Amino acid sequence: MSDGVELTATLTSPDENWEQPRPTIVEFSPYGNDSQTFVPDENYNRVLVQIRGTGDSKGSFDALGPVNQADVPEMLTWICSQPWNDGNVGIHGFSASAIIIYNSMWQEFPDCVKTMTLRSGTFELYRDLLVPGGVFNFAPGAAVLAMIGGPAMLQWPDRFDDPASWPDWFAGMFTSGLEVGFAHPTLDEFWQQRGFRGDANGLPIMAVNGIFDVESRGAFEGYQALRDNGSQLVLKGGHDGHPAGTDGGQADMQAWYDYHLRGVDNGITDQPRVRMQMSDGDRESFIQDGDFVYREFEDYPVPGTVWESLALDASKADAADPVANDGSLTLGEAREAGTQVYEPLVTNPLVTDVPTASLVNNGGAHLLTGSLPGIADPDGLVVMPGLSYTTAPLATDVLAAGPPTLEVRLGSLNAETPIWAMISDVDTDGTAHPLTVGRLNSSFPDVVEEKSLKDASGQIVQPYGDFGEKTLYASPPTSPLLYQVELWPIANRFEEGHRIRLDILGASAFSTLSATGGLLPNTVEIGGGSGSRLLFPVLPESDLSTALPTDDPADDGDTGTDTDTNTDDTDQSGTSAVQTGTTAEAEDQAGDASLTQSGGLPRAGLPVTLSTLVLGVALIAAGGLALTRRLTPATVGDLVRDRLGR
Structure with missing residues (x-):
């Protein structure tokens, strides 16, 4: 980087023909080696950039703040100039690798960047994930830090050749944990710098998520902020998984890149801008059994709601x-x-x-x-x-x-x-x-x-x-x-x-x-x-x-508020200001x-409270341990099945 800090970037080519220029899909990840979350077809190169202070990259991590953000346009400019890129770059992000892009959009990207697919990322880190409603959300925060710190620890031997980088790495991890966990209970400048601060590029995005996702609010807010760019909102899966028998939006994202980076006339931009897999009464049957209701709309919030x-x-x-x-x-x-x-x-x-x-x-x-x-x-x-x-x-x-x-x-x-x-x-x-x-x-x-x-x-x-x-x-x-x-x-x-x-x-x-x-x-x-x-x-x-x-004879049925219809009625629904x-x-x-x-506690008060506290701490600890061992959700599921003999 311009300040002398080295970031690690890995280029993957479909046929190891490094001289062949191709469209390139870039992901900025804090989760270390091999943490890319979207694999396009054979027509693309892809680059995984390990964010400053994470994985093998040097420097100090600042919790996806201004320092990490400044690296994004600089790294994109470098990628655009490489002989293996044909002048067309797309950005993909999932979770933290989507968050860093939402946080960075206020900066100008090079002209070669044409589009993005952002899946399950926060639009505002404070209110979407870590302190929603002003309540610290401890478990996801601990899991994210474990996912970032765990790979960095496993890749620690890669830093042996540069002991001078150790203090910066440790300071970044320690202070980031302190800052996001406890130091900022209000939405102060620290958090304002870690949310969407404007769009300097006007690029179309595909915001992808699942309705039960831990960061579900971000995709809805991101789409609304960027809808005029020709963006789409696709609810087909995220951290929460996706309905059995579906692909979690992979085909939609592939078609999106084909259109914007290769000029393939595949009709993706002619589809309704909002496509939802809605649950049919239950999260478990939605994911495990593939029970969902599919709807397409021209906008969100859905007109006429x-x-x-x-x-x-x-x-x-x-x-x-x-x-x-x-x-x-x-x-x-x-x-x-x-x-x-x-x-x-x-x-x-x-x-x-x-x-x-x-x-x-x-x-x-x-x-x-x-x-x-x-x-x-x-x-x-x-x-x-x-x-x-x-x-x-x-x-x-x-x-x-x-x-x-x-x-x-x-x-x-x-x-x-x-x-x-x-x-x-x-x-x-x-x-x-x-x-x-x-x-x-x-x-x-x-x-x-x-x-x-x-x-x-x-x-x-x-x-x-x-x-x-x-x-x-x-x-x-x-x-x-x-x-x-x-x-x-x-x-x-x-x-x-x-x-x-x-x-x-x-x-x-x-x-x-x-x-x-x-x-x-x-x-x-x-x-x-x-x-x-x-x-x-x-x-x-x-x-x-x-x-x-209603059994109320005085009720005229005008009980709601409509996104399309302006009404001056003051009825018994309590809709006055x-x-x-x-x-x-x-x-x-x-x-x-x-x-x-x-209300109170109809059966058991303190024992129930203590048991749920113990359950929560145990799940957090188990999740953190699994993540530091580089276990994905799928492999954690395999381990559980083994333990249960299933």
Whole structure:
């Protein structure tokens, strides 16, 4: 590099004819030798660049920050000038190798770079992966550091010829772990430098991911930011694996490069810009059995999507037996108001942390959890402390795609508490299948309105949280606040007879070391003028008012908000504007509401919490050990099968 630091780059040619110029696909990886994640056909050269301070490359790793970013255009310029490149370069990235590209797009790339495929990478490292909602996400952070540090340790002998590089390598690894793990709880300059900061190149990208991916938010946000470049969004697989019998988007990416780098007229740019493999009620059957619903759209958010307003309701749903409050999700106004209480204790991560659990399960953990009754079932052996709200059985199928949002009026006796929300598909036998989660540290009650996604009427349907400064609760708070909690996007068909369920509970054990939330109760106000509701994205081919007919004669059916239709109606759905992050007005019922329901721990409190904590730590340790031994998810799965004799 221009500062004298040497980076290791490996050229692979399909026939070892190094003199033949070909289009070249480049990947910038921190995961060491042989870590490329896309192998094109025989018409391409490919180059693996080991990021500064990782693998065999010298220098100091700065957690995909400005120093690592500055190397990207310089290395691309060098590649473009090589005799084995024909003047056409594409960039591929998966996970960290996609993140470094999103982080680097603010810089100008050489003209020979024509396109990119970015799979399962964060658009903003803070809010998409490591501190979502202002809650430290310990397990993925530890796994990433293990995946980067492990190969570097294994390749340590390659550094024997340059002992002077050792201090830089060690300092980079140590400080990166400290910085991303604990030193920056707010979205400060450190994190701002490790997210998308603009597009200086106007290149078309194919954003590829899986709906259950640990970094699923990034692909959706990346597509929206770069859609005007001719970009596409393909939901066909990521860290979470891909449905059995499918290729995880490999054919789409090959066709994308063929068109943009070789000029092959294959029709890839004529396809609908958004292509989704949607789950059909359950993550396990989606991946293991290949059960999915396929849809194609011209944009995302899907035009015509309606964010239906489902009120949190104290009336009984008769659907969540072990959860004490058994509340309802009601289209329109809640039938019964009240104040409900739950303890924000640590919860089973295999249930309540869907994105991270999908990563763990892709490594073979599902073979273990499937052998332990109830361990990954919200109503099974490991009971969740929290509050549950469930719809009536659906009269017709409902397809949902987009980011749900929970608006909840919540108070706490803790100085701060993680607000953790989960949506599940409840099948006809009452089994709840978790689909997505949302997280918000109560110390970040505000949103950045101009960066939030709004519907045509101007209502926020995907809040962009303001994580610049913490606002701790007063002691005790004068009254609850109305929070807007962003949930990761959902793409699922809820079949006729199934139910939609929302749980509000304590943080997953995968986030335990950063935000336990304390042991004092949280209160949730529902019904009346509380404003507590779930904004649920329903695709235009479905009608939730038909699937959930209301028995309220005053309900005119206008219960949602549409991305295309501007309406001035002020109806009973609670869609009028609310002030976010301010103390609730002193409504009569707000100050005097009695504790009408209680969530709490219906069977086992502290033992359940301790067991989930131990489970989480064990899984993290096992994952870290596997990664440092250079085991891929597939080989971890093979080891588990061997242990179980399968």
